[in-house]
Amino acid sequence: xxxxxxxxxxxxxxxxxxxxxxxxxxxxxxxxxxxxxxxxxxxxxxxxxxxxxxxxxxxxxxxxxxxxxxxxxxxxxxxxxxxxxxxxxxxxxxxxxxxxxxxxxxxxxxxxxxxxxxxxxxxxxxxxxxxxxxxxxxxxxxxxxxxxxxxxxxxxxxxxxxxxxxxxxxxxxxxxxxxxxxxxxxxxxxxxxxxxxx
Numbered sequence: 001x002x003x004x005x006x007x008x009x010x011x012x013x014x015x016x017x018x019x020x021x022x023x024x025x026x027x028x029x030x031x032x033x034x035x036x037x038x039x040x041x042x043x044x045x046x047x048x049x050x051x052x053x054x055x056x057x058x059x060x061x062x063x064x065x066x067x068x069x070x071x072x073x074x075x076x077x078x079x080x081x082x083x084x085x086x087x088x089x090x091x092x093x094x095x096x097x098x099x100x101x102x103x104x105x106x107x108x109x110x111x112x113x114x115x116x117x118x119x120x121x122x123x124x125x126x127x128x129x130x131x132x133x134x135x136x137x138x139x140x141x142x143x144x145x146x147x148x149x150x151x152x153x154x155x156x157x158x159x160x161x162x163x164x165x166x167x168x169x170x171x172x173x174x175x176x177x178x179x180x181x182x183x184x185x186x187x188x189x190x191x192x193x194x195x196x197x198x
Contacts, residue, residue, distance in 0.1 A: 035188040043182040054171040061166050066159040077148040084143050089136035100125035 102124040109118050 031193070034191050034193040036191045037186050038189045040185050040187055042180060042184040044178045045181050046176055047179050048174050048176050050172050051175050052170060053173050056170040057168045058165050059168070060163055063162050063164065065157060065161040067155050068158045069153045070156050071151045072154055073149050074152055075147060076150045079147040080145045082143045082145065083140045086139045086141055088134050088138040090132045091135045092130050093133050094128050094130050096126045097129045098124055099127045 100122075103122045105120055105122060106117055107120050109116050111118075
């Protein structure tokens with residue numbers, strides 16, 4: 001279209017030049033009006049438009065499994081019963097034991113300076129002796145030992161591994177550019193020249 005417009009302008013300018021030359025020759029040289037060619041510059045305008053910088057996309061992300069630790073009660077030693085032997089208990093006791101019974105006998109004594117045979121009664125003779133006496137027999141005593149428990153740490157799965165898709169939106173940006181509204185063109189404009197009237 002721009003080339004067509006330039007061609008039309010050139011043809012028009014040539015036609016006007018020919019007509020002007022013919023008119024001047026026929027009119028005897030007195031110009032009634034004068035024109036000169038002038039270039040009208042192209043007209044542009046600034047526009048903003050949204051352009052795609054990066055297209056939308058998606059990718060898969062793998063989320064690993066999550067593990068944790070927990071305490072668990074375990075039996076270390078079961079309940080059991082043992083027996084403790086209690087020895088016999090003894091006590092020392094004292095008692096009187098007759099060593100010699102009471103008796104009657106004869107013995108010499110000095111009575112008023114003279115040796116005299118006398119009948120004498122002798123009492124029983126006792127002696128204290130100690131003896132060990134059992135006051136409690138030996139026995140077995142049952143001793144109960146309760147079960148013993150402990151704790152261990154064990155690894156447990158909290159959340160299994162999973163895959164999920166991450167969407168990346170398209171990225172746009174706004175750019176500014178010049179747009180041709182009207183191309184440059186050549187026109188005939190009136191001019192003041194001596195000898196020409198308008």
